[in-house]
Amino acid sequence: MNGFAGEDLVCERGARIVFTRLRFAVGLGGALVLVGPNGSGKSSLLRTMAGLLAPLAGRLTWDGADVRGDPFAHHQRLRFVAHTDAMKPTLTAIENLRLWAALAVSIDERSTGEGNADTRCRHALAAFGLAALAEVPARYLSAGQRRRLTLARLLLAPSRLWLLDEPRTALDSDGAARLDAAVAAHRQGGGIVVMALHGGPYPDGARFLDLADYRAAATC
Amino acid sequence: MLTAALAIAGREFRLAVRQGFDSLLAVVFFVLACVLFPFGVGPEPAVLARIAPGIVWVAALLATLLSLDRLFQTDYDDGTLELLALAPLPLTAVVAAKVAAHWMMTAGPLLIAAPLLALLLGLAADAFPALLATLALGTPALSVIGAIGAALVLGARRAGVLLALLILPLYIPVLIFGVAAVDAAAFGLTVRPHLMLLAGLSLAAAVIGPPTTAAAIRLALR
Numbered sequence: 239m240n241g242f243a244g245e246d247l248v249c250e251r252g253a254r255i256v257f258t259r260l261r262f263a264v265g266l267g268g269a270l271v272l273v274g275p276n277g278s279g280k281s282s283l284l285r286t287m288a289g290l291l292a293p294l295a296g297r298l299t300w301d302g303a304d305v306r307g308d309p310f311a312h313h314q315r316l317r318f319v320a321h322t323d324a325m326k327p328t329l330t331a332i333e334n335l336r337l338w339a340a341l342a343v344s345i346d347e348r349s350t351g352e353g354n355a356d357t358r359c360r361h362a363l364a365a366f367g368l369a370a371l372a373e374v375p376a377r378y379l380s381a382g383q384r385r386r387l388t389l390a391r392l393l394l395a396p397s398r399l400w401l402l403d404e405p406r407t408a409l410d411s412d413g414a415a416r417l418d419a420a421v422a423a424h425r426q427g428g429g430i431v432v433m434a435l436h437g438g439p440y441p442d443g444a445r446f447l448d449l450a451d452y453r454a455a456a457t458c
Numbered sequence: 459m460l461t462a463a464l465a466i467a468g469r470e471f472r473l474a475v476r477q478g479f480d481s482l483l484a485v486v487f488f489v490l491a492c493v494l495f496p497f498g499v500g501p502e503p504a505v506l507a508r509i510a511p512g513i514v515w516v517a518a519l520l521a522t523l524l525s526l527d528r529l530f531q532t533d534y535d536d537g538t539l540e541l542l543a544l545a546p547l548p549l550t551a552v553v554a555a556k557v558a559a560h561w562m563m564t565a566g567p568l569l570i571a572a573p574l575l576a577l578l579l580g581l582a583a584d585a586f587p588a589l590l591a592t593l594a595l596g597t598p599a600l601s602v603i604g605a606i607g608a609a610l611v612l613g614a615r616r617a618g619v620l621l622a623l624l625i626l627p628l629y630i631p632v633l634i635f636g637v638a639a640v641d642a643a644a645f646g647l648t649v650r651p652h653l654m655l656l657a658g659l660s661l662a663a664a665v666i667g668p669p670t671t672a673a674a675i676r677l678a679l680r
Contacts, residue, residue, distance in 0.1 A: 288544055290679055314546035322537025328476035329469075340465030341545040 240301050241265040242287075242399060242430050247296035249282050255454035256282050260296070262447050264432065267425045269441040272434040274449030280434035281320070283449065284401045287432060288318045300399075315398040319405055323388040327377030331368055331387050334376055335359040335394065342395035362393035366416050381408040389417060392424075400424060402433040462547045463555040470559035480528065485567035488521035492575040503580045510579035511589065511640035517575075518568050518593060519600060519629050525564045526604040526625070527618050529556065534612050534678065543679055549672035557605045557668065565597035581644065588643030591653055592636040599632050599660040602667035609674035632659055 243263040249256045256279035264270045272280045285291040287298060289305065289312055298305045305312040325334045339355040363369050366386040371379065379387065385408045392400055400421070406414050421431050421441055431441070440446075474481040495513045499505055533539040542552045569590060576589055607625040611617040639652030 290540060290543065292680075310546050310548075313544050316544065318541065318544055320537055320540060322535075322540070324537040324541050326469075326473055326536070326538075328473060333469075333472065337465050337469045338541070341462050341542075341547070 241268065242432075243299045244287070245296050245299070247283070247286065247298070248294040249279055249286055249291070250294045251279075251282055255294075257449055257452040258454040260447075260449075260452040262445075264430050264445065266428045266430065268430055269421070269425060269444040270430075270432045271440050271444045271446050272432065272449060273436075273446055278449035278453065280449055281403050284318070284320075284403050284432065284434060288316060288401055289313065290318075316401060317392050317397045317399070318401045319388055319392065320403050321407070323384050324391075325376045325384060325387055328375060330373050330375050331363060331379065332356075332359050332372040334387065335362060335390060338391045339394045342397075358394050362390040363387075365393050365420060366390045367412065382410055382413055385409055386413055386416070389420070393420060396427065396429075398429055400429065400431040400433075402431065404434050404436065406435070459547045459551055462545065463551050466542070466552060466555040467559040470556060471563070474559075474563050481563055482567065484521040484525040484564050485571050487524050488517050488568055489571055489575065491517040491520060492579065495579070507580040507582060507644075510576060510581040511585065511637045511644070513579060514572055514575055514581075514589060515592075515596075515633055515636045515640075518572070518597070519626075519633060521568060522564055522597065522600040522604060523622055523625060523629075525560070526608045526621060529560055529605055529608045530612055530675065531608070531617065539675060540679055543675065549675060550668045553605065553609075553668045553671045553675070557601050557671070560605070561598055561601040564601065565593070568597065569593055581640075584646065585640050585644040588649045588653075589640045591649070592639045592656055595653060595656040595660055596632045596636045599656075599663040600629060602660070602663040603628050603632075605671045606667055606674060609671045609678065612675065612678035632656065635659065 241264050243261075245261055247260040248258045249260075256277075260283070262270060272283060274280055282291060286293050289309055300312065300315070336355060336359055339359050360369065360372065363372050366389055368383065368386055368390065371383065376384065376387065385405075389405060405417055409417065418439070418441070421433075424431060425441070433441075492513055495509075496506060499509070530539060533542070543549050545552065572589060572593055573586060576586060581589065604621075604625055607621050607628075610624065611620045614620055635652050635655045639649050639656065642652060643649045
């Protein structure tokens with residue numbers, strides 16, 4: 239099938255099985271919302287999906303093919319936003335984005351979208367309402383503004399799969415609205431989004447995956 | 459891939475310039491450590507001239523060690539390393555770019571300061587070119603081997619101390635051939651074999667280092 243899917247995933251953290259026999263499937267343009275209490279493995283699942291964490295068992299597929307067959311293709315199609323912001327306090331907002339813009343374009347020149355790296359950085363900043371702060375060092379940004387800057391990374395070049403770990407953290411209502419608009423536009427273009435959320439609003443037509451359903455049965 | 463590697467190296471330079479004093483720390487330490495020796499062993503010119511190669515090399519080694527903790531630690535803490543591991547280029551290339559930038563930013567200032575310190579310690583004038591050549595050929599090995607250690611201690615408590623214990627024994631071959639070359643030059647002997655051995659060490663380290671470092675980073679990111 240087309241899209242992103244996981245089969246019988248088992249995840250282990252520190253000798254503890256976090257979730258077991260987890261299955262999911264998202265079609266093109268789809269959204270998958272991960273819910274579940276703290277420690278239920280939402281972040282671990284996202285890191286597994288990104289390929290940072292190897293599952294103990296099971297496999298992830300893209301369009302039916304195992305993603306481990308071509309990890310670079312998988313890396314190229316995904317954007318990952320974790321809790322950390324990966325921004326250097328001494329660099330300005332736009333300087334911070336430039337590296338990610340360069341990395342997004344360097345491999346596949348066709349998928350760069352329009353304009354050169356600088357224009358794309360400015361477009362991404364504008365989309366999250368940071369246009370006026372482009373030349374401000376990141377250390378002067380507030381938590382919410384840093385979050386917006388991190389999310390602006392998503393828009394530097396088109397990609398197929400967004401993995402977002404509680405993306406609304408620290409965002410105000412305007413920021414959340416901008417994020418929702420970006421997610422909607424991404425899905426319109428056939429992109430897939432997987433996000434861990436605590437509470438709505440949820441994207442239209444989203445599927446839900448409650449990680450509490452996959453908790454390993456207590457053994458021993 | 460080259461564009462991406464250059465972008466990573468370029469960002470390292472920009473960060474070093476912005477952080478100003480942080481990047482000069484290694485060379486300031488290098489100068490101070492060398493200047494301490496005349497106070498310690500006494501101002502006898504013959505003694506100082508004899509041990510000058512060793513002083514400069516040991517100080518350069520410790521200065522490199524001092525600069526290593528920043529190589530991956532900040533990127534690890536703020537999540538940059540995670541994203542670099544997800545970039546569509548091999549992590550080995552990312553590591554190579556970062557280490558190359560690190561080498562230029564630490565070894566460059568050391569190479570500029572070294573002749574002045576050699577002058578201060580009264581090193582024989584004949585040995586100056588050899589000192590610079592050994593530092594230029596040997597410091598890449600220091601950066602590359604150091605990067606392996608810096609990646610292995612990611613996430614560890616007391617990472618700085620652990621790094622020193624892990625890395626300093628591995629620096630011994632570079633130290634031996636570096637000092638031997640300068641000594642040889644000071645005594646009017648041939649320098650070439652020592653320099654070739656140093657270059658060989660650096661080349662071998664450059665081949666083995668980046669993939670090993672990348673593997674250690676992958677482990678740390680789990």
